[in-house]
Amino acid sequence: MIKALLIAPYPGLAETAKKVDTPGNIHLDVTIANLEEGVKAALLAETQGYDLIISRGGTATMIQDAVSIPVVHIDITGYDMLRVFTLIRGIKNGVALVGFANISQGAATICNILEFDVKMITIKSRDEVKGHLERLKKEGFTVVIGDVITVQFAEQVGLRGVLITSGKEAVTDALEEGKRVYNFFRRVNNHFYHFQETFRSLPYPTVLLDETGEIIEKNLLYEQENNLAEIIALPTVTDICKRVLEFESVQWGEIEDGSTVYEVQGFLVNKPDAIVGLTIFPGIPKTRERAIRVINHAVHKPIIGESDHAKRLRSKIAQYAKLNEVVCIIGEKGAGKHTVAQEIHFERFGQKAPVIEIEAEKIAEIEKIQSKLFAIKRGTVLLKGVESASIETQEMINNLIVNLPETLNVIVIVTHFLDKLMHDGLIEDELYQLLSVNSLHLSPLRARKEDIGEFVDYFLTEFHAESGNETVGMKAEAVEYLKQWEWPGNLTQLKSVTRELSMMTAANYIELSHVKELMDNVEPMPHDDTLRINGTLEEMEQRIIKQVLQEEGNNQSKAADRLGINRSTLWRRLRQ
Numbered sequence: 001m002i003k004a005l006l007i008a009p010y011p012g013l014a015e016t017a018k019k020v021d022t023p024g025n026i027h028l029d030v031t032i033a034n035l036e037e038g039v040k041a042a043l044l045a046e047t048q049g050y051d052l053i054i055s056r057g058g059t060a061t062m063i064q065d066a067v068s069i070p071v072v073h074i075d076i077t078g079y080d081m082l083r084v085f086t087l088i089r090g091i092k093n094g095v096a097l098v099g100f101a102n103i104s105q106g107a108a109t110i111c112n113i114l115e116f117d118v119k120m121i122t123i124k125s126r127d128e129v130k131g132h133l134e135r136l137k138k139e140g141f142t143v144v145i146g147d148v149i150t151v152q153f154a155e156q157v158g159l160r161g162v163l164i165t166s167g168k169e170a171v172t173d174a175l176e177e178g179k180r181v182y183n184f185f186r187r188v189n190n191h192f193y194h195f196q197e198t199f200r201s202l203p204y205p206t207v208l209l210d211e212t213g214e215i216i217e218k219n220l221l222y223e224q225e226n227n228l229a230e231i232i233a234l235p236t237v238t239d240i241c242k243r244v245l246e247f248e249s250v251q252w253g254e255i256e257d258g259s260t261v262y263e264v265q266g267f268l269v270n271k272p273d274a275i276v277g278l279t280i281f282p283g284i285p286k287t288r289e290r291a292i293r294v295i296n297h298a299v300h301k302p303i304i305g306e307s308d309h310a311k312r313l314r315s316k317i318a319q320y321a322k323l324n325e326v327v328c329i330i331g332e333k334g335a336g337k338h339t340v341a342q343e344i345h346f347e348r349f350g351q352k353a354p355v356i357e358i359e360a361e362k363i364a365e366i367e368k369i370q371s372k373l374f375a376i377k378r379g380t381v382l383l384k385g386v387e388s389a390s391i392e393t394q395e396m397i398n399n400l401i402v403n404l405p406e407t408l409n410v411i412v413i414v415t416h417f418l419d420k421l422m423h424d425g426l427i428e429d430e431l432y433q434l435l436s437v438n439s440l441h442l443s444p445l446r447a448r449k450e451d452i453g454e455f456v457d458y459f460l461t462e463f464h465a466e467s468g469n470e471t472v473g474m475k476a477e478a479v480e481y482l483k484q485w486e487w488p489g490n491l492t493q494l495k496s497v498t499r500e501l502s503m504m505t506a507a508n509y510i511e512l513s514h515v516k517e518l519m520d521n522v523e524p525m526p527h528d529d530t531l532r533i534n535g536t537l538e539e540m541e542q543r544i545i546k547q548v549l550q551e552e553g554n555n556q557s558k559a560a561d562r563l564g565i566n567r568s569t570l571w572r573r574l575r576q
């Protein structure tokens with residue numbers, strides 16, 4: 001049963017309403033109240049559990065702005081017009097009609113048909129009524145037809161006001177319309193309610209933010225976690241929101257809060273109103289090994305060098321960026337695999353989609369990885385360390401790759417030729433087949449020494465931007481001297497040596513003497529993994545430590561980590 005209240009701006013309407021047969025599923029109460037009084041009655045009705053308000057003219061419009069239940073207008077019908085014109089048919093001159101377009105347009109047609117001479121004035125707001133009536137009075141009009149407000153003002157300015165009353169047909173129509181509107185409203189409300197309940201119970205803390213970053217909706221889990229408000233206020237989150245609006249797509253970000261890392265997904269809710277949704281995934285301790293990381297902000301990295309290798313690399317990158325197939329990048333440690341992968345990604349997606357790095361060895365539950373990738377939908381999946389994962393994990397990885405949506409491009413990074421991995425039983429058959437199709441081998445730096453000079457210059461410009469260092473170049477003979485080494489740590493090693501040299505140099509150019517000073521302490525290391533079994537155990541240990549240190553760009557923490565010892569032990573053994 002629909003509980004409806006008809007608020008009649010004039011007593012006659014209440015009487016008419018009582019005479020109308022109300023449809024069976026409407027319980028109709030009637031009250032008389034005009035304009036502000038009508039609004040008060042409607043607000044009260046809302047608190048009393050009424051489902052629907054029916055009213056007329058300006059009163060209905062004012063009520064509609066004040067309540068949140070549906071309001072139906074009793075329209076002025078052709079019958080109502082006919083009735084009023086018949087009433088005044090004896091008055092030949094000085095009649096005007098002042099009303100909103102819905103009244104004046106219909107009235108004009110009827111007057112034309114009946115050949116009545118009535119001046120029509122269409123108003124857009126009730127504030128205009130009084131001015132018009134005063135002018136009509138001056139012009140000699142005596143009778144004015146209109147709605148309740150027109151009649152009230154007519155009496156004030158000294159005109160005869162004739163109300164266009166609503167007949168039974170209009171009230172019946174309004175009741176029918178009321179049923180329709182109410183049912184529609186209920187359906188929409190139910191939908192809204194279901195969505196709101198779903199939103200409230202989403203399994204992760206989720207909020208909707210407006211363009212100023214204010215929270216306009218939050219779900220239950222967000223309310224329960226008390227530290228999330230601080231996370232939402234962080235600049236990284238503001239950046240995610242900006243990116244969502246700019247690219248109109250899902251964006252991901254990681255937020256470090258003390259010792260915890262949170263992953264945040266931003267999604268577009270409403271572009272014109274700049275409303276963005278954010279889901280915060282459970283925080284994990286920073287120290288825990290993570291198999292998957294989402295990296296936004298890919299940047300363009302120039303592929304440096306004029307060697308044949310560098311030229312071939314640039315053209316391969318352009319070619320692979322257009323392909324929608326798995327690409328395998330092969331290269332020694334530090335040879336530039338990540339840089340090339342990032343450049344392929346950048347050429348394909350720019351900054352519109354993330355790079356999703358997956359470390360194969362750390363995969364514990366492949367299903368979790370899969371569902372996350374499906375949620376991210378678009379971007380580059382960068383798989384690392386597959387050759388160190390178990391054959392079972394590799395089978396799962398192969399399965400995962402072949403079933404990914406086309407919008408996710410896969411790049412796999414390995415450190416040895418695929419054939420060698422196959423020969424050593426380190427790669428699963430199907431994965432081997434898959435990776436062999438589009439593979440890209442990065443030469444080690446020792447095989448492209450002609451590029452060393454350009455790399456040194458490039459790294460120096462990077463340090464300028466980083467630390468305001470003033471070294472602008474390296475003398476040619478110094479560059480030549482660097483070419484004697486085999487660079488087992490490849491570009492990572494060259495970069496760290498260049499950094500060290502630039503720090504040693506107070507002048508603008510790195511001189512041969514600087515290079516000699518630094519490099520003559522560095523033993524030219526073999527680039528392969530073969531261990532030279534000569535000397536005492538201690539000497540061999542020293543050599544290993546030095547090689548690892550060199551490969552890790554003289555970073556003691558990294559070297560200690562790799563060797564499974566702590567930094568002080570490493571330091572002690574070096575000094576023995």
Ligand SMILES: Nc1ncnc2c1ncn2[C@@H]1O[C@H](COP(=O)(O)OP(=O)(O)OP(=O)(O)O)[C@@H](O)[C@H]1O
Pocket residue numbers: 301302303304331332333334335336337338339340458491492495
């Ligand atoms: N084409 C290039 N232009 C400029 N810098 C480069 C280029 N290639 C690599 N580098 C720099 O050399 C270093 C090593 O590169 P990158 O991390 O891509 O190598 P990698 O082979 O992926 O290393 P790892 O084997 O350690 O994962 C980085 O500091 C990178 O910025």
